[in-house]
Amino acid sequence: MSGEAATLPAIEVEGLVKRFGRVEAVRGISFAVARGSTTALLGGNGAGKTSTLSMLLGVLRPSAGTVRILGEDVGRHRYRVLARMNFTSPYVDLPKSLTVEENLKVFARLYGVPRLRARIAELAAELEIGDFLKRSYGTLSAGQRTRVSIAKALLNAPDVLLLDEPTASLDPDVGDRVRAQLSGYQRASGATLLIASHNMPEVERMCSAVLMMRAGRIVDRGSPAELIARYGRRTMEEVFLDVARRAEPAEAAA
């Protein structure tokens, strides 16, 4: 990677629009995510977070606008950049009749992971999934499945990791471990994480930057501390409620 490329944002979104018929789910949003940062994409249900993440992954075609990830135009070089990304989402699942190990082997090959057995063993140890590698994915608890899903997302040691509600439906103990594992990966690898979440303590703990979405627009942005100060609140939970319940969308911060 050239020095110039290394200083570019990991994710650059310009004028991104998604229309489903007459419904405009994402309305011309622009943002950049710095390399090596952990950024939260916040908003209520239907704010456009999942559509935005899907467009970043290229599984949803934008109606207008551009997405550049790691300097590559996703519209033109999608497959080149997908090899350096990964994601988790509650909207997709893994084949339940395959064992955990079989699932991980399939995806390791799809991502061209070298020394895949060693990589799976490494992740199994880090994410504490070694005990159920030989079990069918369908027999696992929600917490175990989440850890397997994160193992799948880390298989290719991605430079950009998109996480759609990574700790939804987890109990506080498992949720805390998952957050620690993700933060640990981010620190060790210098990867860029973009997290869509409804868990505000998670955002305060993990994220250095926040993008607030409502009705398909980015209505505010900043670090958690900046947003808390700007809204005169004590927590991101209160900031979230302020933004979600505001009558008119505010202008996005410059």
Added chain:
Amino acid sequence: MSPAAALSAQRIYAMVLRHLYLLRKSWVRLVEMAYWPTMQMVLWGFIAQFLATNSSWVAQVPGVLVSALLLWEILFRGQLGFSLSFIEELYARNLGHLFASPLRPWELVAAMILVSLVRTLIGVGTAAALAWLLYATSIFDLGVPLVAFFANLLVTGWAVGLMVSALVMRYGLAAENLAWGAIFVAAPLSGIYYPVCVLPPWLQAVAWWLPTSHVFEGMRGVLIDRAFLWHELWNAVALNAVYVTVGAGVFLASFEGARKRGKLVQIGE
């Protein structure tokens, strides 16, 4: 409370309503209800019509019906193996994972073709072994031409499998029944158990546009006349080239449509 009183008409109606709602929104399911009885009636009508005047012909060529059935199974299993591999990814809600990986759609297609080949060899191989044990009929009696028939029928199956998978991507699992039934639209026209000339002239004109009609004519040429009909082979190959190209085009168009509509991560009933 008596068992009868424990039954609630309201709840039963609610469940009937749940399925009627589904049917009302799904033309695919409605068509499927009429499809099977119609196909069976048409196919067996032509078979009965043919046997009424040609039963001695069938008797004189032992194994022709069993060989025809086995060749038909190659087509059916080839198509089914392709379509079900795709549908299994939908059931697993795994398409989003797959298409957010570096996997190209045509790589998925190539994989499904290979899986279909394996499934066909297992399914038809078992049936062929049983046919040999039970009826002393070996499909390998067809000799080298069997390879040409096998390859052509598989390619037709893949072409139909591509189109069915495209429809499933477009209409969701409501179109799943097409995987089981789509190929049967070709059954009465393909002349599996009777020559194409049994069909009314206007249907013959349609039948000759199917690669399968040429394959089954070729099979009868080998079994009855002991002749390999090269022109039937080339007709089948040429038509298959067209069908598989159209199938691939429809599949890729459906994939792009699914990307546009956001269906790759949310395909259901």
